[in-house]
Amino acid sequence: MNDLHDQARHLLKQLEAHRLMIATAESCTGGMIAATLTEIAGSSAVVDRGFVTYSNGAKTEMLGVPAALINEHGAVSEPVARAMAEGALARAGADICVSVTGVAGPSGGSAEKPVGTVHFGCARRGQATVHSHRLFDGMDRSEVRQASVLHAFELVEKIL
Numbered sequence: 001m002n003d004l005h006d007q008a009r010h011l012l013k014q015l016e017a018h019r020l021m022i023a024t025a026e027s028c029t030g031g032m033i034a035a036t037l038t039e040i041a042g043s044s045a046v047v048d049r050g051f052v053t054y055s056n057g058a059k060t061e062m063l064g065v066p067a068a069l070i071n072e073h074g075a076v077s078e079p080v081a082r083a084m085a086e087g088a089l090a091r092a093g094a095d096i097c098v099s100v101t102g103v104a105g106p107s108g109g110s111a112e113k114p115v116g117t118v119h120f121g122c123a124r125r126g127q128a129t130v131h132s133h134r135l136f137d138g139m140d141r142s143e144v145r146q147a148s149v150l151h152a153f154e155l156v157e158k159i160l
Contacts, residue, residue: 003150004036004146004149004150004153005036005039005040007150007153007154008036008037008039008040008153009040010153010157011037011153011156011157012037012040012042012043012045012046012047014157014160015046015096015156015160016045016046018160020046020094020095020096020124020160021046021047021048021092021093021094021095021096022037022046022047022048022094022095022096022097022098022156023047023048023049023050023051023088023089023092023093023094023096023097024037024049024050024051024088024097024098024099024100024152025050025051025053025063025084025085025087025088025097025098025099025100025121026050026051026052026053026099026100027052027053027054027059027075027084027099027100027101027102028076028100028101028102028103028104028118028144028145028148029100029145029148029149029152030052030054030145031050031052032145032146032148032149033050033098033100033149033152033153034047034049034050035050036149048092048093048094049092049093049094051063051088051091051092053065053084056070056075059075059080059083059084059087059101062087062091063083063084063087063088063091064083064087064090064091065080065083065084065087066083069083074113075101076101076102076103076113076117076118076119077101077119078119078121078131078133080101080119081099081100081101081119081120081121081131082099082121082123082129082131083121084099084101084121085097085098085099085121085122085123085129086121086123086129088123089123089124089125095124095125096122096123096124096125096156096159096160097121097122097123097124098120098121098122098152098155098156099120099121099122099123100118100119100120100148100152101118101119102116102117102118102119102144102148103115103116103117103118103144104116104118104141104144104145104148105139105140105141105144106140106141114135114137115144116134116135116136116137116138116139116144117133117134117135118133118134118135118136118144118147118148118151119131119132119133120132120133120134120148120151120152120155122155122156122158122159124159127159130155130158130159132151132155134147134148134151136148
């Protein structure tokens with residue numbers, strides 16, 4: 001966890017230096033990205049809000065992800081991760097949004113999307129949305145979620 005907190009502090013400093021506000025749209029991490037950021041004193045200067053959209057219905061209702069997109073590609077997919085980030089950005093007072101959707105396990109995986117499959121989206125006003133995909137193979141549920149938080153931080157830093 002110390003690595004996560006160190007990375008969170010670093011990301012918050014970067015966001016503050018760029019004068020950017022961040023929002024999160026989280027599924028498999030259940031709010032861990034926002035929680036890790038807001039554990040740091042002073043984070044309110046750059047953290048706008050977090051959307052926890054664990055169910056498909058929440059993704060549609062809160063973020064505007066089309067149900068047809070989820071039905072066609074599945075909730076754990078590049079198109080849905082992108083739509084989550086873009087939907088959150090459209091609804092938040094933030095400049096940048098990171099999204100995460102995946103299969104943390106231990107069940108729920110398939111041959112096409114095994115446990116540990118996670119898709120990320122990162123949307124920034126005025127820029128094209130970025131996607132990233134990771135397979136956190138051989139990790140338990142907690143490890144997949146923590147690795148996803150860390151990767152989300154790294155993805156945001158890349159597009160700063």
